[in-house]
Amino acid sequence: MSGASRELVLGVGAGIAAYKSCDLLRRLQDRGYSVTVVPTPSSLNFVGSATWAALSGRPVSTQVWENVHEVSHISIARTADFFLIAPATADLIARIAWGRADDLLTSLVLAAQVPILIVPAMHPSMWTAPATVANVALLRERGFTVMEPEIGRLTGSDIGQGRFPESSAIIKEFDTLTGFTQDLLGKRVLVTGGGTREAIDPVRFIGNRSSGKQALAVAKAALLRGAHVQLIAASIDSSDLLGVEVTHVESAEEMGQALSLQFPTCDILVMAAAVADAKPRHLHSEKIKKNQLEVIELEPTPDLLANLSAIKTNQIMIGFAAETSELIASASAKLIAKGLDVIYVNDVSGGAIFGKDTTQGMIISRTGAHIALKEVSKDALANLLLDHAVRQLG
Numbered sequence: 001m002s003g004a005s006r007e008l009v010l011g012v013g014a015g016i017a018a019y020k021s022c023d024l025l026r027r028l029q030d031r032g033y034s035v036t037v038v039p040t041p042s043s044l045n046f047v048g049s050a051t052w053a054a055l056s057g058r059p060v061s062t063q064v065w066e067n068v069h070e071v072s073h074i075s076i077a078r079t080a081d082f083f084l085i086a087p088a089t090a091d092l093i094a095r096i097a098w099g100r101a102d103d104l105l106t107s108l109v110l111a112a113q114v115p116i117l118i119v120p121a122m123h124p125s126m127w128t129a130p131a132t133v134a135n136v137a138l139l140r141e142r143g144f145t146v147m148e149p150e151i152g153r154l155t156g157s158d159i160g161q162g163r164f165p166e167s168s169a170i171i172k173e174f175d176t177l178t179g180f181t182q183d184l185l186g187k188r189v190l191v192t193g194g195g196t197r198e199a200i201d202p203v204r205f206i207g208n209r210s211s212g213k214q215a216l217a218v219a220k221a222a223l224l225r226g227a228h229v230q231l232i233a234a235s236i237d238s239s240d241l242l243g244v245e246v247t248h249v250e251s252a253e254e255m256g257q258a259l260s261l262q263f264p265t266c267d268i269l270v271m272a273a274a275v276a277d278a279k280p281r282h283l284h285s286e287k288i289k290k291n292q293l294e295v296i297e298l299e300p301t302p303d304l305l306a307n308l309s310a311i312k313t314n315q316i317m318i319g320f321a322a323e324t325s326e327l328i329a330s331a332s333a334k335l336i337a338k339g340l341d342v343i344y345v346n347d348v349s350g351g352a353i354f355g356k357d358t359t360q361g362m363i364i365s366r367t368g369a370h371i372a373l374k375e376v377s378k379d380a381l382a383n384l385l386l387d388h389a390v391r392q393l394g
């Protein structure tokens with residue numbers, strides 16, 4: 001799926017499997033989706049609103065009577081690209097089948113005009129009850145996708161068909177329905193991230209506020225889309241990034257050296273690192289005493305992207321800019337000067353973005369087209385940038 005938005009509603013019914021949907025939510029976010037969780041009121045007995053709000057980063061409502069002025073049951077239904085309802089109880093399935101709108105989730109489903117995947121979980125005797133069988137058949141006839149529950153041991157001692165499927169099986173179904181493909185299979189994606197540190201003496205350095213979160217998001221997204229991923233990491237903890245080849249560097253010079261080795265064989269470069277623009281002219285081998293710290297002479301570091309664009313062959317190059325004013329003009333000038341295909345300009349006015357999980361700014365491509373993004377997750381931005389690269393790779 002591509003485009004500026006990847007909006008999803010995760011509906012949660014009152015089954016014990018509700019806690020398993022916490023993992024599901026994370027996996028959907030990894031795919032670049034911004035997720036609005038809509039639990040049924042009774043499901044809050046299993047997993048509370050606070051958990052969903054913390055995991056999704058969004059407010060959680062269960063009734064149309066909350067935020068009435070926003071007409072949420074229509075606005076959320078309109079912005080969503082997809083609905084996933086997991087777990088769905090026999091009662092929730094019945095209410096959807098009958099077109100009820102007695103809570104926010106069922107109201108949304110009634111108003112939705114997008115694909116809906118329902119993942120039932122209930123006791124086998126409820127799953128095989130004639131009413132449920134008829135309701136499921138009716139929903140399938142109307143175009144809903146209703147997964148088959150798994151056969152196995154239930155919460156009690158009973159065994160039968162009714163178990164909530166494994167997250168991986170649900171995600172597989174979701175990927176099929178949303179057209180999520182490993183569109184970077186066989187491609188090499190090189191990502192840089194974090195902030196370089198330019199040593200003044202053995203103790204001090206010149207650094208910056210970059211957290212590396214955006215680079216980690218790009219690396220994860222590219223991996224999920226099938227790429228071979230290399231990350232050049234400047235002061236970032238990448239320990240939870242399994243499957244990515246990581247090179248740790250400290251200074252702009254070291255990053256330049258790593259890039260010159262890895263860039264020639266990559267297909268896509270995503271240059272998310274905040275590279276220091278200047279470094280101390282002299283590196284002191286001894287710690288400088290505080291009374292000698294008044295002036296530190298600086299000299300410029302090389303522009304790594306500009307150097308790479310001079311030797312590039314077929315690589316797609318994506319850069320970042322952090323600006324506080326005149327976003328489009330400044331970023332477009334950098335796009336040209338650095339030979340980039342796409343640039344994402346962060347609006348960092350007021351110290352926003354650094355260290356956060358969300359970002360706001362603008363994607364600008366060589367054609368001059370731009371997409372404004374407001375408060376999207378860094379995972380979502382990662383996927384949008386990769387969408388651009390995939391389109392350009394053809």
Ligand code: CTP
Pocket residue numbers: 252271272273274275276277301302303304305306318319320321322334338
């Ligand atoms: N960049 C680079 N080499 C540098 C500095 C920056 O390759 N020495 C890259 C960054 O990784 C980023 C892009 O260039 O992808 C833009 O970085 P930014 O700091 O916004 O631009 P600068 O060229 O440093 O310009 P200025 O600081 O004057 O805004």
